[in-house]
Amino acid sequence: MTTRKEVADLAGxxxxxxxxxxxxxxxxxxxxxxxxxxxxxxxxYHLNAVASSFARGRSGNLGVILPHVPKVHLFxxxxxxxxxxxxxxxVHRRGYGLLLLFRNPEEVYDYVSLYRTLxxxxxxxxxxxxxxxxxxGIRRLAGEKLPCFVMDQHFADIRIGTVATxxxxxxxxxxxxxxxxxYRRIGFLNGSPQxxxxxxxxxxxxxxxxxxxxxxxxxxxxxGNYSRKSGYSAAERIYADLGKLDAxxxxxxxxxxxxxxxxxEKGCSLPGDLPIVxxxxxxxxxxxxxxxxxxxxPFYEMGRLAADKVLxxxxxxxxxxxxxxxxxxxxxxxxKSCGGGSR
Amino acid sequence: MTTRKEVADLAGxxxxxxxxxxxxxxxxxxxxxxxxxxxxxxxxYHLNAVASSFARGRSGNLGVILPHVPKVHLFxxxxxxxxxxxxxxxVHRRGYGLLLLFRNPEEVYDYVSLYRTLxxxxxxxxxxxxxxxxxxGIRRLAGEKLPCFVMDQHFADIRIGTVATxxxxxxxxxxxxxxxxxYRRIGFLNGSPQxxxxxxxxxxxxxxxxxxxxxxxxxxxxxGNYSRKSGYSAAERIYADLGKLDAxxxxxxxxxxxxxxxxxEKGCSLPGDLPIVxxxxxxxxxxxxxxxxxxxxPFYEMGRLAADKVLxxxxxxxxxxxxxxxxxxxxxxxxKSCGGGSR
Numbered sequence: 026m027t028t029r030k031e032v033a034d035l036a037g038x039x040x041x042x043x044x045x046x047x048x049x050x051x052x053x054x055x056x057x058x059x060x061x062x063x064x065x066x067x068x069x070y071h072l073n074a075v076a077s078s079f080a081r082g083r084s085g086n087l088g089v090i091l092p093h094v095p096k097v098h099l100f101x102x103x104x105x106x107x108x109x110x111x112x113x114x115x116v117h118r119r120g121y122g123l124l125l126l127f128r129n130p131e132e133v134y135d136y137v138s139l140y141r142t143l144x145x146x147x148x149x150x151x152x153x154x155x156x157x158x159x160x161x162g163i164r165r166l167a168g169e170k171l172p173c174f175v176m177d178q179h180f181a182d183i184r185i186g187t188v189a190t191x192x193x194x195x196x197x198x199x200x201x202x203x204x205x206x207x208y209r210r211i212g213f214l215n216g217s218p219q220x221x222x223x224x225x226x227x228x229x230x231x232x233x234x235x236x237x238x239x240x241x242x243x244x245x246x247x248x249g250n251y252s253r254k255s256g257y258s259a260a261e262r263i264y265a266d267l268g269k270l271d272a273x274x275x276x277x278x279x280x281x282x283x284x285x286x287x288x289x290e291k292g293c294s295l296p297g298d299l300p301i302v303x304x305x306x307x308x309x310x311x312x313x314x315x316x317x318x319x320x321x322x323p324f325y326e327m328g329r330l331a332a333d334k335v336l337x338x339x340x341x342x343x344x345x346x347x348x349x350x351x352x353x354x355x356x357x358x359x360x361k362s363c364g365g366g367s368r
Numbered sequence: 369m370t371t372r373k374e375v376a377d378l379a380g381x382x383x384x385x386x387x388x389x390x391x392x393x394x395x396x397x398x399x400x401x402x403x404x405x406x407x408x409x410x411x412x413y414h415l416n417a418v419a420s421s422f423a424r425g426r427s428g429n430l431g432v433i434l435p436h437v438p439k440v441h442l443f444x445x446x447x448x449x450x451x452x453x454x455x456x457x458x459v460h461r462r463g464y465g466l467l468l469l470f471r472n473p474e475e476v477y478d479y480v481s482l483y484r485t486l487x488x489x490x491x492x493x494x495x496x497x498x499x500x501x502x503x504x505g506i507r508r509l510a511g512e513k514l515p516c517f518v519m520d521q522h523f524a525d526i527r528i529g530t531v532a533t534x535x536x537x538x539x540x541x542x543x544x545x546x547x548x549x550x551y552r553r554i555g556f557l558n559g560s561p562q563x564x565x566x567x568x569x570x571x572x573x574x575x576x577x578x579x580x581x582x583x584x585x586x587x588x589x590x591x592g593n594y595s596r597k598s599g600y601s602a603a604e605r606i607y608a609d610l611g612k613l614d615a616x617x618x619x620x621x622x623x624x625x626x627x628x629x630x631x632x633e634k635g636c637s638l639p640g641d642l643p644i645v646x647x648x649x650x651x652x653x654x655x656x657x658x659x660x661x662x663x664x665x666p667f668y669e670m671g672r673l674a675a676d677k678v679l680x681x682x683x684x685x686x687x688x689x690x691x692x693x694x695x696x697x698x699x700x701x702x703x704k705s706c707g708g709g710s711r
Contacts, residue, residue: 085487086467093460098453098668101651106449110441117436117470122487124429124467127460144428144465282655308444312625312655325441 027070036064086124087116087332088145090134092152093127097252103278103307104324108151108176111328119336121146133158136166136173147172147335149328154178154219172338174331174349179221186338186349188331192222195320195355196229199274199302202318202357204237206365208271208300212245214259214284216276226276226304245270249280256280260287263299272300272363278307278319285313285362300364315361323353370413379407429467430459430675431488433477435495436470440595446621446650447667451494451519454671462679464489476501479509479516490515490678492671497521497562515681517674517692522564529681529692531674535565538663538698539572542617542645545661545700547580549708551614551643555588557602557627559619569619569647588613592623599623603630606642615643615706621650621662628656628705643707658704666696 033040038061046053046061064070089112091099099105109123116123124145128134139145153159153175160180166173167185174186203211213230216223231241247262249255256279263273263284275281281303285295293299296315303310306321334349359365376383381404389396389404407413432455434442442448452466459466467488471477482488496502496518503523509516510528517529546554556573559566577584590605592598599622606616606627618624624646628638636642639658646653649664677692702708 098450099456100443100449100452101446103444106443107441109443113442113468113470116468122467122469124465125456125459126465127456309652309655312652312657314655314657 027068029070032061032064032068032070035068036060083146084122084124084143085120086122086145087112087336088124088126088139088148090126090128090136090139090148090150092130092154103305103309105151107324108328111325111330112149112332113328114325115329115332115336119333121336128162130154130156131158132162133165134162136162137169137171140169140171146339149173149331149335150175150178152176154217155180155221156219172335174335176327176331177222184348186335188327188334188349188351188353189222190322190327190353190355192225192355193229193232195304195322196226196274196276197233198229198355198357199304199318199320200230200233201236202359202365203272203274203300203302203363204233204239206272206300206363209237209239210242210245210269210271211239212247212263212266212270212273214247214249214256214263214273214275214280216249216251216280218248223276230274242269249276251277251280253279253283256283256285257287258283260284260291264288264291264293267293267298270299272302274302274304276304278303278305278310278317281317281319281362282309282313296362296364301362303362306358310358311360313362318360318363318365319358321356321358323355327353370411372413375404375407375411375413378411379403426489427465427467427486428463429465429488430455430679431467431469431482431491433469433471433479433482433491433493435473435497446648446652448494450667451671454668454673455492455675456671457668458672458675458679462676464679471505473497473499474501475505476508477505479505480512480514483512483514489682492516492674492678493518493521495519497560498523498564499562515678517678519670519674520565527691529678531670531677531692531694531696532565533665533670533696533698535568535698536572536575538647538665539569539617539619540576541572541698541700542647542663543573543576544579545702545708546615546617546643546645546706547576547582549615549643549706552580552582553585553588553612553614554582555590555606555609555613555616557590557592557599557606557616557618557623559592559594559623561591566619573617585612592619594620594623596622596626599626599628600630601626603627603634607631607634607636610636610641613642615645617645617647619647621646621648621653621660624660624662624705625652625656639705639707644705646705649701653701654703656705661703661706661708662701664699664701666698670696 029040029043033043038057043061046058113123153163163185164183167183174188177189179187200211215226234241245266247259249259275284281301288299303317303319306319310317310319330351372383372386376386381400386404389401456466496506506528507526510526517531520532522530543554558569574584588609590602592602618627624644631638631642646660646662649662653660653662673694
């Protein structure tokens with residue numbers, strides 16, 4: 026491989042000058058610059074990007090830090106795949122690399138060292154939860170004012186850039202639709218409680234019931250973990266409760282699909298025996314039988330927006346702009362599973 | 369931030385010694401090593417990973433180079449999401465980062481510079497095709513004997529590590545199953561011809577027909593581009609041809625799903641009017657009505673295997689081992705869309 030010295034010799038300049046020219050650092054006479062570039066070109070000298078990023082203090086990578094969940098094909102969940110597609114669009118357009126790093130949710134992840142060691146220039150944290158170790162990792166990061174956004178999760182006392190969807194509103198839309206169809210005893214199958222978007226859904230569910238003057242009935246609240254399997258398992262209890270349920274709101278489509286499968290295996294007819302509204306408007310929602318009424322979340326847009334905004338920070342003045350917060354709006358998609366209207 | 373000089377001063381050694389200790393390079397007296405580590409610890413000195421990887425010649429990243437396809441949510445396709453999940457499992461287990469980089473399939477991509485500039489230590493090329501620019505990029509890479517595998521695509525005259533599935537066999541299984549159900553006029557809706565796995569499917573389709581003594585009928589060969597939309601569009605022609613079709617083999621589930629939707633909108637009853645076999649065994653295959661008979665491809669396993677094997681290369685002796693080639697086996701999954709057996 027050609028060395029910097031050979032380029033310097035051919036151009037008749039010092040090695041330091043070669044570095045300064047190739048890194049675009051400092052003032053430089055145009056004729057010297059041209060001579061160095063020509064010599065580098067002739068000798069096929071490739072600037073070492075790591076050495077170069079070291080000099081510039083940039084890696085060219087946007088980091089995305091994801092939870093490692095054993096046995097879950099993370100990229101195959103609609104949630105992660107759509108957010109990543111949106112992030113991917115932005116990094117491609119801006120010429121960045123997308124560095125995926127996995128964290129163990131039970132350990133305090135050292136986000137800060139990713140920046141100190143120049144592995145990433147900016148970061149997005151996906152799938153964060155309120156588990157103590159996760160919160161502690163994000164708290165340490167937030168203190169450093171580095172360019173990093175958290176996706177779709179909020180914390181009571183940590184100020185950090187955030188892009189999210191309004192899940193209070195999403196759940197409210199779903200439950201209000203069921204109320205509008207005349208159902209009153211509306212159950213709720215929620216996902217894992219460590220995500221703020223789960224408690225936000227609860228808040229929206231309660232808000233809709235309260236507005237309709239319907240008291241909350243703890244006996245028709247169910248919990249899964251957002252997996253299809255957990256929806257399938259919940260079918261047992263929900264089937265036993267059919268006598269006290271007019272309809273059910275389910276916190277994501279995957280659980281709704283598992284639940285529908287479980288109920289069908291028990292001989293239920295859907296939506297007749299139990300009108301259901303899901304959440305996410307995943308690809309699969311339109312292929313279920315009956316097709317799922319659900320709440321559309323702009324995951325792709327969330328990913329694209331977070332990537333663009335966090336990369337914008339790199340060219341902003343340090344300390345400028347305050348804490349970024351953008352909350353997007355969900356949308357109700359009416360199909361047939363709710364027993365109501367059109368497809 | 370603490371500098372290397374401060375660590376050197378506190379430990380009473382030179383800056384070069386600090387670097388050698390922290391990078392683990394060269395022989396070193398144990399007492400000196402301990403003094404440097406203690407000084408670094410006390411001052412909170414973080415080794416700069418870029419400088420450090422420069423010294424070691426390693427980035428700690430496995431690169432995955434993907435085609436950029438405008439408007440396609442790449443991570444939301446079953447093919448890419450499952451392969452990436454498998455790759456993700458391996459890089460997490462081995463402590464690597466997964467650097468995703470997008471290429472424009474119409475330009476000759478400079479893979480080699482990713483290695484020269486130490487952005488990646490090893491690479492996997494996804495979604496490669498036989499477009500001339502793509503082939504040229506891979507040809508240049510193959511000449512360098514760098515640790516890089518191509519996924520699920522083969523080239524007549526380029527020797528490069530490859531992990532693939534036997535799609536001749538997959539198509540053969542699908543068509544033989546339809547023949548076994550008594551169908552003889554079996555059409556084929558294939559995907560884009562620039563992928564070797566498309567021509568492999570054609571080979572398997574022909575093989576099964578030949579074995580059964582059925583002449584190939586060009587009039588019942590159709591072409592889409594693996595998208596749902598292209599399947600939906602193909603419904604027009606296929607509907608017009610129903611009189612000369614006993615059954616249809618479709619080269620992936622997405623097209624099959626689009627086609628089924630299109631045919632149903634024209635008033636077809638499925639599988640009665642047209643028995644169909646898909647390909648991939650994607651998540652959606654079991655939720656269609658009727659559920660899809662399809663060919664299961666071990667995408668996750670392909671990703672995991674390619675990542676493990678290409679990272680193994682990093683610890684192998686240079687030039688050792690020859691060109692890696694692993695071809696996994698597909699499996700027929702029988703559901704109801706073929707009009708035959710069980711679900």
